[in-house]
Amino acid sequence: MTDQEQLHQQLIDRMVIGGSLRTEPWRRAAVAVPRHEFLRGGFFRRAVGSDFTAWESVREDDPGWLEGCYTDESLVTQIAGTIVPEDIRGRITREPTSSSTLPSLVLRMLEDLQVDDGHKVLEIGTGTGYSTAMLCARLGEERVTSIEIDPWVASRARAALGHLDMYPTLVTGDGLLGHGAEAPYDRVIATCGVRTVPQAWIEQTRPGGLILVTVGGWLGSSELARLTVHEDGTASGPLLGGGVNFMLARPHQPPPLGLLPDLEDGKERETTIGADVLNNWTARFVAQLAVPAAQRLTLERDGRTEDVLVDVDTGSWAALHSEGDRSLVRQGGPEPLWDIVEDHFGRWRHAGAPALEEFTVTVSPEGQVIRWGS
Structure with a gap:
């Protein structure tokens, strides 16, 4: 067994023990998808010993790159919308804009998506392509459509998937609009957060289908929701708990605050x-x-x-x-x-301070409502 194969197996074992990888079909998919293939451009890690949030690059030829690929951590792959590990020697202090989600969360979400053989899936946010590859391994590439808003990120994902001989439908564009050409879908899964669930996703999902998405906002708290689409064009379902947090979709990110108000005038x-x-x-x-x-x-x-x-x-x-x-x-x-x-x-x-698992999300053409309790 090579070092890569050993690291890969150890990661799978950790996910099984941790409960994120729960069923045999997804275990086979996880075995079939080597994570390092989606991180050949390197990644950023938090710089040690700084008083501020700083990042330093880890490239494919750096010590620790392969081990880093198989840690159960989210790995930043792009900063400030354009900066990638190959661009940096030393440190950078800008905000991350794309990442490879920690594998245990990828598998937890795929398990929570409740797919069956033959289902068609729309993925919002291709990212590195790692979760896209999992879907291809589980369902077949012809049943997977994935959308990425960033052309550079989409190009890297396409190349990585092609290297594994996987050719799903890949779309470069605004994932909030979905992709009507391949609709209807049995499942929609988003690897970015949203403030409100787009109506287009509901319209492109068959009645009875599921949408799995992280719902959050500008105060930085979010949670995973699983919505069932209904015949009347609405969708509803519970929050699943666990404190899941993704970067908000770019159109849903907060605007710059600009000049602050006079905080003495109140x-x-x-x-x-x-x-x-x-x-x-x-x-x-x-x-x-x-x-x-x-x-x-x-x-x-x-x-x-x-x-x-x-x-x-x-x-x-x-x-x-x-x-x-x-x-x-x-x-x-x-x-x-x-x-x-x-x-x-x-x-x-x-009301007794109900946990987030007791909250329900309802989305209709009139808007989105989140309530706790019955």
Whole structure:
């Protein structure tokens, strides 16, 4: 057994033991798809020993590249929309824009997709092509359509898949529009996050079909949802739990905040719900439902730390800080932003603070609604 084969088998064993790889058809697919083939362009890893978020490249000829390919970690493959590992010697501090998702999450999602032999699948976000290859190995390339918005990323994925003699339908374009030419699909799976599930995906999925997608927002909390498409053109289903987080689809990413409002020009009061709730994944998801257009930033002002929410649609804002045991909020703009969060958060707590697995997503032509409880 070669070093690569041994590393590959160890990864599969870890996924089986961890419970993400649960059935024999997907185990066979995982065995058939070597991850390193989709990372020959290298990847970025977090730089050690820096005081800020920095990345350094790991190339195919670098020590640790092959071992890195078979770690159960997400590996960044593109930064700032254009920068790839071959471009960098040293460190870079820009934001990641494409990655190879950790294999255990890829397999967990594919298992959660509940495919059967003969199903046609639409994948939103080809990325490196690793999950696309899994679908081809499980269902056959003729039943797989995958869309990637970035031409360079799509080209790399096409080459990697071709090297494994896999030729699914690959489309370069906006995945939020789906791909009507191959519809209807039995399953749709998205490897990017969305704020709202696109109506096009529902229209292109047969009644009874499933859509698996991460629903999130600009406060950075998200969760995997599995929706069933209905005859009336709506879709609904539960959140599955587990704190799944993907980069938002590029059209769903937040706009630049620009010039901040005058944070002294507002009314201050005491609040029973401080900014610390935003550090909890579920509580932040609840707050995000209340103020979906709000972004969060942390500022050091006047010798204290302030958590600030700014609503990019209305210009409303809320700045929170602590003084001893007291939590204070100062608000400005046309809407009392933190009042809205407090009200929504209070109703969630009154309902017993249900876990995200007790939330349901419903999507119709009129919009998307996420509720907890029955």
